Amino acid sequence: MGLIIQKFGGTSLGDAEKIHRAARRAIRAKLEGNEVVVVVSAMGGSTDTLVDLAYQITDRPNRREMDQLLATGEQVSIALMAMSIHHAGHDAISLTGGQIGLRTDRTFGRARIREITQRGRIISLLKDGSIVIAAGFQGVDAGANITTLGRGGSDTTAVALAASLGADVCEIYTDVDGVYSTDPRIVPEARKLDYIFYDEMLELSSLGAQVMHSRSIELGKNYGVRIHVRSSYTDAKGTDIVKEWSDFDQVIVRGAALKRNLARVELTNVPHQPGIAGEVFTRVAERNVIVDDIIQVVHEGGNTADISFTIEAPEIEAAQALCDEMAVEMPGMTPEIKPHRAKVSVVGVGMRTHTGVASRMFESLHQADVNIENISTSEIVISCVIREADGERALRAVHAAFELEPS
């Protein structure tokens, strides 16, 4: 007997049959003696339809009205899901973001959750025997305006509800059957993980793993919510995302990731004056270009330095304009943008207590004939910037080097 949150994304709710299938999962958990809260996204495709409607009206839809519009998507899903559970002879009640009292700030389009005010109502409905169907992705601000949470919002709602209600587990149903040691489309030997720590999952998300949005993992970490990622289509156990514990298996690297579509910006012979690096990155930020993997090397003598960093490919144009500007302002400085770059990374909290991880990674890349252009490390991540053409080979090499295949 426990309290379970089950979250179903849009692809798990694409049509009546899929809705019935999700409903059966919820009912089964209920019949096994649990209290069940189901969190749903908008039906697959329906958000696109709504966005399309808005852009038929105007090319610059107001954000508040966009949220008012988009929130109907989940409201449709919750009603249909409740009907499906009724159809199977069980009690269910649907609640919008406003009805669960999911209070947010007023940042329309990517609101942050403040609190869940209707916890008492939800608990009382559960005690009465209902399966509670809550709309993901949406909330209300203090003025009763409807807000939406942005990308991965339904996951965030599910984890927030799990935290608020003290759920035993927050199950995320998706179209993959768990978190893998790396992308199985590139590395067929990739292994489904039984568990992964929050920090590792956070790093893998930011390195391009699509499983869950980092905001919901962060929330799960802060409130110690056990998140279980699993398939909508099978009964196989998925992957637990959990609080860190002493890992007796001595796993050093949990997973490896490949991020593509990067470019490397190199600024050579930048005048080395106090504050110059700060100024460069302020101006980059002003153009909304997100940078990563920053390296600065001061030349002998200390008068000039080389600065390099990675950007995402769609931002090359903006970066080029800025480089041209700076080249004029800083005589002697040579900017260069190298497109078609990728980044291969390994992630694992075990690195904190183990040495030799970096060298093992570099060695494996070397053996695979992959040239490393740039290295950046954090406490639990080592990343190498490489040529995009080498990406998949690099990922396979690293994955093998850390013995991430099924044992």
Place this chain on the structure above:
Amino acid sequence: MGLIIQKFGGTSLGDAEKIHRAARRAIRAKLEGNEVVVVVSAMGGSTDTLVDLAYQITDRPNRREMDQLLATGEQVSIALMAMSIHHAGHDAISLTGGQIGLRTDRTFGRARIREITQRGRIISLLKDGSIVIAAGFQGVDAGANITTLGRGGSDTTAVALAASLGADVCEIYTDVDGVYSTDPRIVPEARKLDYIFYDEMLELSSLGAQVMHSRSIELGKNYGVRIHVRSSYTDAKGTDIVKEWSDFDQVIVRGAALKRNLARVELTNVPHQPGIAGEVFTRVAERNVIVDDIIQVVHEGGNTADISFTIEAPEIEAAQALCDEMAVEMPGMTPEIKPHRAKVSVVGVGMRTHTGVASRMFESLHQADVNIENISTSEIVISCVIREADGERALRAVHAAFELEPS
């Protein structure tokens, strides 16, 4: 400078161009110095789509969940309408039924309005210069459950808002350009009325005029809201539905109506005992058959009576079953159902102070060779049940007899 409510139905909001057109109306009223509240229905067709989704899930959708589902229709419209007004460079804000505080009872699917709690918020938004876009048809009960108001619900919302805000006029935009003396599709000489009294409009609505649902007219009458029915497509003045006043034009009959698809039930030689009529109609009501135009004639001697009434054609089967039942229980009584009946009526508050209206009507029908089977009268209505085949001829005859053509 006034406060105007403008209500647009689904057919006036069928696509982006229609939404822009409705938005321009609201903006024009604003630019003329008015405060403007727009009430919208769901976009044409969208309610059918939602109902269809529900029936893909279950053949007996729960009423609460159906309201949760259907309310998304107007929520889409309000957001798009607000975007359209923004697009034209004016301020607008959309509000759901919950956000305007339209509090109802808990009768899902046909809830009754209790009050509008957010009057202050609406007024303050209007004072700030916004056009307020309110969702019609929907409200919330005391438990924050979403309810819908049933047929004609958006009109009811519009009139309720007009009453609550003390609006100068409640404009109902529709696909006809006003209220006509009778159905122009049958009587080409039908005349658009400049005004009509609430009670007359109420009677015409219940006699089949499709312009507005009687509930909204009743509400308008109770709160003295001036309702103006007009076309979405032209700027022509429509018809005012207003409080009764001494009509110096001495109009006796305001309009004529034809209601089709009726059947006449005749019960001959019913035992004339105390309470027997009551029992007959209780049993009719138990089968959810709605009756009208009841006539009872007691035969000479006083032992038996004939009872007749009209029903709508789809209820013939239920009525037949009941007739068969009663025929067994009341030996000597002969039931008969005559299908293909219609009812032609004239309506006008002027009848209260004029005599000779009924005879003029009967004479005109006689001249047109229409046989009258049944007559019923109220203070401001005279109705004759006739054969359906005579219906259109009868309507034209009556319309001419009371000089309802344009003068």
